Every structure is written in structure tokens, then in C-alpha cells.
Amino acid sequence: MSELLVHRGGLHTTVQDIGRDGHYSLGIPPSGAMDQYSYRVANMLVGNPDGAAALEVTYVGPRIEFTDDRYVAVTGAEAAVTVNSEPVERWSTLTVRAGDVLDFAMLTAGARPYIAVSGGIGVDSYLGSRSTYTLTGLGGFQGRALKNDDRLPLGDDSVAPPTVGSTVPEKLRPTFPEVATLRTMIGLCSYRITDESMREFTEVPWKVTKDADRIGYRLRGGSLRFVDRKVPHGAGSDPANVVDLGYPIGSIQVPGGDEPIVLLNDAVTAGGYATVGTVVSVDRDTIAQTKSGDQVRFEPVDLDAALAARRDRRERLERTRESLRR
């Protein structure tokens, strides 16, 4: 029997991987692990190939029993983790046997821990991915978050065995600063906002509200003014309305001017609110580790800086892989 027995599902634990590409034009977002860095490192630690499905935990962790010998790793947000009530290392290769129970204490920093198990979570792939999209109940484990008493299939455990006790160096783990910086390419429909308000947008800290989930994060902190205009045909009369258009993942829309929404992995793919910029892909990892009450700031960057941030993350992942080989 190779399953995970879910004693307690946690607040919102879902099966995720690198995401489901190629269906955005049908309104199907990619989903996938929100903090890709932590997710990828978790897979490295257990010897999984890139792209194996793992568990994304939100705020409150699950309690899980194993039914056979496996490698396990927990990365991402900080929370004390135990196996059979004994504290274990995070960001480290662990081994478990049948009957062992992995459990979480309260989070102390960040928002989303990741749990990788050697062999990966063995749910069926749907449209090329095992990621869960709960809005329409698609992919993952029955299209939903884990519940108490679920039995989750595991994949075949014939992976390249990692070195037990391998640990990711502190400097290669994410940090959780008091105000998270989100590098942002300003643009899209930012012409709808006055110059003064766009300055305010990048200067004030924004607080994550309780409406913060995998679809998007709603923020509060400033108040943006719209430029007066003659309403274009089909846009709608509200100052924030534009003719409905595609929303990039990471794009920031401003309905009402005072409640920006950053769209994330389960994004609505299109709509009729003015978008004012896009958080660069790498910094979706950062916002994924903020929670209600935390603060973020938008730092304007250009395309070169966004591409450089991508290279940096790839190099960090490679350095992590190297450090585990030693």
C-alpha cells in the first residue's frame, strides 16, 4: 500500500506542481505551486524529478501518516514540523516508514509550507498537470483541498535516492521580511491612473487583506485617482472599467482605486477592470509567502531587471542542487 493517510487536512492543503500550461485562452489558469522556489527545492531534497506533484499547505498544516518507506522534505513557510511528535529539520531530506506521522505546529513566518514525498503525489494528471484548481474542481485530488480521512495515492518510489540529512544552507532559503518587496513592471492600463497616484502606488506599503487566496490577493493602503475620460464604447461607465481584456498572472487591477488585487496562480484570466502593472514572475514566490495582515511594496522595474531576476532564481536553484550533491 503506498498512500498518504490524511488524519487532518489542514486549512487548505492542495496537490500542486509546476502548473497546467496552454489553456489560458479557455479561461483555465495554470494553477501550480505558488512559491515555485520552495516547491522545486522540496522535490530536489527527496530525489524527485522536476515537476513531481507535492502538497502546498496554507497557514495551518495537515497531519499525515505514511504507509511505506519514503523520503520526505518540508520547505517554504516556517513552522515546527514533527515526525511521531519528535521535532525534525525543515529544508532537509528526511526518511519515514510505514506508520510514521508527520505533523505541523502553528506557522511562525511565511504562509505556505511545501511537502514533497519521494515518488510524488500520484493523482492522475489532468490536461498535463496534477495541480488542483478548486474553483471548478479540476485536477489534483478530486479537484479539491484535502479533508480529514482522505487517502492520497503516491507515485512509484524508484527515484535517485538523495542523501539522508542533506540540508539546504540558510542563505539559499527564502526570507520573510516585514515588508515584502514585489518587483513590478508598471504598464498595461496604468494610463487610467494619474501620475501622482502611480507614484503613490509604488511608494506606500500595502496591507494584505483577509481576501487573499490562490486566485488573488486583495490589498489596502493607498487610494488611486483615475484620469477623467470619455468612456470608450463597450467599457462600462465606472472609472475603473476598460473593455474586458486578458489579465496576466501577477497583474494588479484596481477596482474602485483603493483595493488593488494581485492575480496569482488560479487567476481569473480576463475581465473589465484596469490593470496597472504586473508583479515579475519570480516575485510571485514572495507574495505567496505573505499572509493577511502582512505588508508588501511595489518596486518598479523594467524588462531587463525582470529577466535578470529569473536568471538569479535559476542560479539559486542550481546552487541548491549542487549543495545537496556534496
Place this chain on the structure above:
Amino acid sequence: MATTSVELPRARYDYGGDEFIFVELDEAMSLEANFKAMAITSVLREENIEGVIDICPSNASYLIRIDPDRVHPAELVAHLESLEQTVQPLAEDKTLHTRLVDVPVLYNDPWTHETLMRFRDRHQDPEASDLEYAARINGFGTVSQLIDALSGAPFLVTMIGFVPGLPFCYQMVPRDRQIEVPKYVRPRTDTPERAFGYGGAFAVVYPVRGAGGYQLFGLAPAPVFDLTQSLADFRDSIVFPRPGDILRYRSIDQTEFDAVRAEVEKGTFHYRIREYEFSPAHFLADPDGVNVELLEVLYR
């Protein structure tokens, strides 16, 4: 050359972070802008460019999702700019291969009526129903005249999105005959699955139950989204509508609604579909004449 009523401005190109390119063909909605979006994106699909992940035609714009490790965003923008010049959807010989589809709608149905009555405090006109309000502000004497106008001319699917399978549809009539309504003052927290809604100049069918801000005009008995893929029209995709489809939101009565529902429940329902070579230039030169032909082909 076809005489066009809308001259498109130069397109505006922008990056949506490192993974998206957004191209705004016009700030205002027009069939011309949508034909351009559709034509450029269909050329792009055929080109099959390495690193292009998603190609999303939108109402008066389009969005491309890329892997910037495989294609440089700036190089792709340069290519898109050249397509803007070379792709001329309104040339006389250009056609779009599309589907004409009959989409039955029970306008003024009891279910959406029940829903909209629960949210009158969020509406522009709490004393009227959504249809009564829309008829009044669009200059129709009665609700049935509005329904005749909606049911009378087909709609072009100008974008799919928001949630899986939701078609944004723009009626194929000149701008002075477009029906326009505002969205709710505050969005509803509930909308029935398959509700036929209208906001701005766009008609939609809600694929799933949920929040919504569009005016509620009716209910479609057949789905646009089917995760179980049990109906024949969903064999290849959980989403039925495609950009460029031409949908006729035909007004039906309760008897036909019940009959279609029964077919859907049994799994035997399929949409009436006709393949069609659509000429944007021909259409813009004579919209009413082409609409007569479209309906003639659809019900032949």
C-alpha cells in the same frame, strides 16, 4: 476595399511582467478590433513559435503568455508589430473558418428572476427587473422588443475567459444598434449556473454558479462548460465556445426549455452547429444582409 466604420489606432504593446505580452488594438470595442485580434492570433497559432505558451484573443486586444527563457519578449513584440502591418483581416479575400451555433435561451425565466430580486439593493433601479431597466435605458418600449433585438441578430464570441468557458459575446450589429447596460452597482454574490447575462456591450453565459455583476436576462438550458464531458459537444474539451464562434441566443419558451433540459440530463443533447466561412469585409459592408444569410445557413 471594404468600407469600414472604425479606423483602428496604432496598437499599443506592453509587457505583463516577464511572462506576458499585452497588445491593445483599441481602447474601444468594435468588430474591426476583434477581427484584427482574431486574425493576428490565428496567424500566430499557425506559426507555432518556440516559447509561446498561450495565445489569447480578447475583445479589442490580445494577450500572449510566453516562456522568456525560450523566446525573448522584445523580439516577439517586434514580430507582433510586423504582424499588425501585414495581417489585414478586412481584405476582400480574407475569411475566418467559424461555427454558427444555435444557443437556446429562456429569457425572463423564473430562476434568474428569483436571483435578481434578492439583490435589488445592489442595482441601479431597484423598482424594475434587469430586463425592464435595460429596455428602458436602451429606448425599447417593452421588454419583449428588447428580447426580439437580442434574439434577432447573432453574437460573435470575442473572448473566452474570466473563468473556464465563459464566452464574451458582442452582437453583430452596427454600433448605433448595440445594446449597452452598466454592470450592477455592487456585484451579486450569487448567479445561477447557465445564466444569460449582459454587461457593457457584452452578453455572457455563466459557466458555473457564483458571484457576478452582469444584468440577468435569462437562463440557457444547455451548458457551456462540462467537466464530466458527458455530452457529445464536449468530447474534445470541457469548454464548448471558441473565440470566433457565431452564437444566436434564440428566445425559447418554457416547454422547449424543459425539453432541452431533459436531453441534457439524458446526455443526448447536442448544439445545432453549422461550419461557415465568414468574411469580415463582406459582413461590415452589409451586416443585416449577412445576418439573414447566417441564420438561413444555421437553420437550413
